[in-house]
Amino acid sequence: xxxxxxxxxxxxxxxxxxxLFLVAAGLTLVFGVMDxxxxxxxxxxxxxxxxxxxxxxxxxxxxxxLVLALLAALAFGLxxxxxxxxxxxxxxxxxxxxxTFGVILFLNEGVRIVWGAAxxxxxxxxxxxxxxxxxxxxxxxxxxxxxILAGLATAVLLWVVVTRTRVGMLVRAGATNPRxxxxxxxxxxxxxxxxxxxxxxxxxFAGVMAGPILSVEPGMGDGVLxxxxxxxxxxxxxxxxxxxxxxxxxxxxxTLGRSFMxxxxxxxxxxxxxxxxxxxxxxxxxxxxxxxxxxxxPSGLFPAAGR
Amino acid sequence: xxAPTAEPAGSTGVRWSVPLVLLVLLAAVxxxxxxxxxxxxxxxxxxxxxxxxxxxxxxxILGYGAMVSFGHAAFVGIxxxxxxxxxxxxxxxAAVTFPVAIVAAGAFALLTGAISLRTRxxxxxxxxxxxxxxxxxxxxxxxxxxxxDGLTMWGRSELFGTTPFEDDTAFYYVVLGCLAGCxxxxxxxxxxxxGRVIAGVRENRLRMQAVGFNPYVYQLVAYAIAGMxxxxxxxxxxxxxxxxxxxxxxxxxxxxxxIMVVLGGMGTLHGAILGAIAxxxxxxxxxxxxxxxxVIFGPLLILVVLYARGGLGRLIGRSGGDG
Numbered sequence: 001x002x003x004x005x006x007x008x009x010x011x012x013x014x015x016x017x018x019x020l021f022l023v024a025a026g027l028t029l030v031f032g033v034m035d036x037x038x039x040x041x042x043x044x045x046x047x048x049x050x051x052x053x054x055x056x057x058x059x060x061x062x063x064x065x066l067v068l069a070l071l072a073a074l075a076f077g078l079x080x081x082x083x084x085x086x087x088x089x090x091x092x093x094x095x096x097x098x099x100t101f102g103v104i105l106f107l108n109e110g111v112r113i114v115w116g117a118a119x120x121x122x123x124x125x126x127x128x129x130x131x132x133x134x135x136x137x138x139x140x141x142x143x144x145x146x147x148i149l150a151g152l153a154t155a156v157l158l159w160v161v162v163t164r165t166r167v168g169m170l171v172r173a174g175a176t177n178p179r180x181x182x183x184x185x186x187x188x189x190x191x192x193x194x195x196x197x198x199x200x201x202x203x204x205f206a207g208v209m210a211g212p213i214l215s216v217e218p219g220m221g222d223g224v225l226x227x228x229x230x231x232x233x234x235x236x237x238x239x240x241x242x243x244x245x246x247x248x249x250x251x252x253x254x255t256l257g258r259s260f261m262x263x264x265x266x267x268x269x270x271x272x273x274x275x276x277x278x279x280x281x282x283x284x285x286x287x288x289x290x291x292x293x294x295x296x297x298p299s300g301l302f303p304a305a306g307r
Numbered sequence: 308x309x310a311p312t313a314e315p316a317g318s319t320g321v322r323w324s325v326p327l328v329l330l331v332l333l334a335a336v337x338x339x340x341x342x343x344x345x346x347x348x349x350x351x352x353x354x355x356x357x358x359x360x361x362x363x364x365x366x367x368i369l370g371y372g373a374m375v376s377f378g379h380a381a382f383v384g385i386x387x388x389x390x391x392x393x394x395x396x397x398x399x400x401a402a403v404t405f406p407v408a409i410v411a412a413g414a415f416a417l418l419t420g421a422i423s424l425r426t427r428x429x430x431x432x433x434x435x436x437x438x439x440x441x442x443x444x445x446x447x448x449x450x451x452x453x454x455x456d457g458l459t460m461w462g463r464s465e466l467f468g469t470t471p472f473e474d475d476t477a478f479y480y481v482v483l484g485c486l487a488g489c490x491x492x493x494x495x496x497x498x499x500x501x502g503r504v505i506a507g508v509r510e511n512r513l514r515m516q517a518v519g520f521n522p523y524v525y526q527l528v529a530y531a532i533a534g535m536x537x538x539x540x541x542x543x544x545x546x547x548x549x550x551x552x553x554x555x556x557x558x559x560x561x562x563x564x565x566i567m568v569v570l571g572g573m574g575t576l577h578g579a580i581l582g583a584i585a586x587x588x589x590x591x592x593x594x595x596x597x598x599x600x601x602v603i604f605g606p607l608l609i610l611v612v613l614y615a616r617g618g619l620g621r622l623i624g625r626s627g628g629d630g
Contacts, residue, residue, distance in 0.1 A: 037429070087613055093429075094375065098569045099612040101562065106605030113599055226436070226558060233433040280448030287437035291422065294434045298426040 004135045009259045010252065015144050017251025018151020022206035023224055024231040024243040025158060026199025032175040032238020034089055034192050037096045040080065040103040041203055042225025043111075048073045048204025049211040049220065050111055053120045062125035062212075069208050070201055077200020081193055089192065104222070112218045119215035147209050154202070155244050162240055171195060175238045227254075230286055234293050236300030245301060250286050257285040325620070326490060326577040333483055337476045346475070350547075353479050355587045356486045357543045362567040362579035363486075364536035367493050368529050369565070370574030371502065373509040377432045378419070378439025379564050382412040382534040384446060384556030386541025391551035392452055394460040401464035401472070401542075408542035409535045415442070416534025420527050439561055446553040457552025464546050472546050482543055486580070489536050493576050496532065505529050570611060572618025581619050 027041045051072045055065035084103060088096050124143045131139025162168035170191055173181045182188040207221075214220065231250050235242025262278030269277065293301060333356065340348035361383050368374040389408035398404060419438040426434050452458045463472035472478045496502050507515045508522040515522055545551045554560070563586065571582025589607070593600030615622050 031429075084609055091612075094369075094565070094569045094573070095612050095616075098566055099609045101566060102605040102608030102612070104605070105601040105608070109599050109601035109605070113602065222559075229433060229436075233430060237429060276448055276450055280444050283444040283447070284441045287440045291434055291437045291441075294426050294430055294437075295422055298430055300430070 004138050005259075006256075007134055008138075008140060009256055011140055011144065011148070013252035013255035014148050014248065015151075015251070016255055017248035018148055018155070019206050019210055020224070020227055020231050020251055021151060021155060021244050021247035022209075023203045024228040024235070024247050025155075025240060026202045027228050028232040028235065028238055028240065028243045029171065029175075029195050030199050031232065033171055033178070033195050034174075035178075036085065036089060037093050037100070038085070038199075039097060039100040039225065040107070041199070041228065042221030042223075043104050043107040044073065044077060044080075044200045044203040044221070045207040045210075045224050046111065046216075046218070046221035047076060047107065048207025049216040050115055050120075050207075051204070052208040052211050053115065053122055053216055056122040062122070065122070066208050070205060073204025073207075074197050074201040077204075078193065078197045080200070081196045085196065086189070086192070108218050108222075115218075117218060119217040121216060122211055124212045143212065150209065154205070158202075158240060167191075167194070227286070230290050232300075234290055234300055236302040239300070239302040242300055242302030249289070253289055254282075254286050257282040261285070322575075322577075326580070329577060329580055330483070330487055330490075333486075334480075337479050341476075349475055349479050351587070351591055353475070353482050353547055354544075355584055356479075356482045357540050357547060358564070358567065358587060359580040359583035360482075360486050360489050360540040360543070361537045362564055362571070362583045363489055363493055363576055364533040364540070365564050366568045366571075366573055366576055366579035367496065367536070368526075368533045369568055370576070370578075371497055371509065372505045372526060372529050374424075374526060374530060375432045375565065376435045376530070376533070377558065377561050377565065378435035378437070378442070379533075379537055380558070380560035381439040381442035381556045382416055382537035383541040383544060383560070384442060384551075384553070385412045385415050386538030387545035387551040387555050388446060388449075388452070388458075388541075389538070390464065390542045390545040391458045391460055394462070394464075395452060395458060399462070399465045401466045404464055405539065405542050409538045412538025412541065413531050413535035417527065417531045420530035420534070424523055424526050424530065436558055436561070439556060439558060443553055443556040443558070446556055453552070455553060457550055457554070460545065460549045460551070463549060464542075478546070482547075485539060485543060489539070490576060490580070493536070496529075497576065501525065501528070566608070570608070570618055572620030572622075575618075575620045578618055578620030585619055 023041065023045050026044075027038065030036050030038050030041070048069055051069040052065045055068040055072075056062065059065055059068070080103065084099060088099055124141075128143040128146045130142050132142055132145060133139050160168075162171060170181060170186055174186075174188060174191055174195075178188055181191075206224075227250060231246045232243055234249065235244070235246035258279075261282035262274055265274035265278045265281070297303075333352065336352045337349045340346060340352075361379065364382075365376060365379050368376060386408040389411045390404045393399075393404040393407065415438075419435070423431055423434045423438065447455050463470070463478070465472075471481060497506075504515065504520050504522075504525045507518075508520070508526060512522050541555065544555065567582035567586045568579050569582070570586055571580065572578030589604060590600070593603055597603075611618070
């Protein structure tokens with residue numbers, strides 16, 4: 001029974017991890033390639049979920065909603081880039097923080113106006129309903145397994161694109177030395193726009209997948225944004241590989257910590273004290289991890305070359 | 308992270324006239340508010356000035372030292388909790404609780420700064436966030452002192468048996484005095500040799516090292532000073548609200564402080580005060596007007612960034628003519 005519980009929590013941790021990876025991948029690319037701090041990345045995750053709610057209402061089909069929401073998220077990311085972000089690339093980081101914070105306020109409230117403040121949801125597709133039996137009488141939802149697989153598949157795809165294609169090569173070169181890439185005749189602005197659009201789409205993808213199991217509500221992206229920042233800092237800014245490792249690490253540490261920390265403390269503390277300390281430590285665990293990683297490796301686990 | 312290039316806005320005229328006008332205007336607020344029968348304005352202005360103290364302390368390290376602390380609200384919260392917890396143990400004397408609040412926040416700053424200042428740029432932002440979150444979750448777990456729900460204080464601090472904080476107008480002037488004191492102190496720090504070293508490290512760390520300074524020590528001391536000042540703001544905040552809660556330490560509060568400093572124009576000190584006034588007043592006014600005030604506030608922030616480079620302080624400095 002305990003083994004099953006651990007297995008379930010490990011799977012939950014992986015699922016949170018791939019979700020974080022999808023958000024963090026775009027964030028770390030935008031940060032690494034364009035040197036741009038995009039606080040509005042979290043609301044793009046939220047927007048993905050809301051778009052899926054609407055498209056599900058229109059089509060009644062999860063997969064159709066997924067595809068439409070992805071396209072809309074991409075279009076919206078490009079629109080934001082065109083309207084706001086491209087004017088901020090050569091500005092100070094803090095200017096970027098202030099402006100993208102403004103975008104967060106606007107979109108969080110805009111979502112509240114359009115869709116209302118009440119949490120929304122849409123059902124898990126029938127194809128992915130049901131559970132996989134882990135042990136007798138104990139199943140794990142197929143949808144969550146599908147999420148993990150989809151996240152891993154995206155990670156592999158991203159790895160292939162970044163390391164094996166011409167666009168990926170330009171992205172890596174842009175992360176190392178954008179001026180030189182520009183001088184060699186590459187339209188760096190267009191490259192930025194592509195990276196930005198796909199980053200927004202990945203965040204939207206995470207939002208669409210999270211929609212059926214988490215509630216879709218205004219502000220749902222804010223917490224994810226902070227976690228994604230923790231991930232890219234632990235992983236090393238600009239490094240996809242770092243983001244992947246760190247995302248899984250954070251997902252597992254956070255989930256397992258919340259499940260077992262109180263019990264661990266009960267081993268050597270009075271139950272009352274353990275009940276008080278356990279949840280607090282569990283909540284801080286990822287921040288302790290980040291502080292620890294940065295203490296020993298001030299540029300993260302996989303510092304991108306040239307930074 | 309590229310170092311924010313912030314030079315004091317305008318000439319010495321602007322450097323002194325803007326803060327002076329600000330302080331005089333602030334001093335007139337309670338009288339005007341009472342005359343107009345709008346007592347709530349005094350309370351709002353008190354809250355604004357408390358946040359202005361915290362913003363000034365943040366500007367000291369952010370604007371002059373390029374240390375972007377994303378955990379600054381933790382210092383405010385620790386100051387507030389020091390006063391709140393003391394009140395729960397029936398210690399109301401401000402002569403005791405305020406120094407404790409300031410020292411506690413300073414000690415936390417010293418401890419976390421010693422670790423955080425090993426990192427640079429964005430990594431520094433994130434590690435200060437981490438310590439801020441740790442403080443937040445610690446406060447949430449203090450079930451003896453309200454835990455998540457916070458701790459209600461049944462009154463305000465006393466000073467050797469007198470109650471200068473009890474009356475809202477008197478408390479207003481106490482806060483104003485603290486703000487003026489902190490501002491002048493920060494100015495003195497910035498103008499001193501110590502402040503020059505901090506600014507020098509911001510501009511070129513390597514060169515300062517070559518000249519023979521140890522940047523780490525100077526930055527750490529500046530960080531601790533800012534933490535103490537924010538702790539004072541926290542002690543005042545606890546008295547103002549007669550309530551302390553973990554939400555004072557949430558990362559959103561730290562973010563708001565950064566927004567205030569950047570909005571007002573970093574590296575000017577009076578910009579931080581302007582930023583706090585602008586941010587909290589706009590929030591108050593717009594939220595009275597419509598519940599969806601953020602739809603207006605958000606684009607306003609974007610417009611300020613795009614078209615008012617250097618923040619509101621610089622805008623005033625420019626239109627002042629002698630800037």
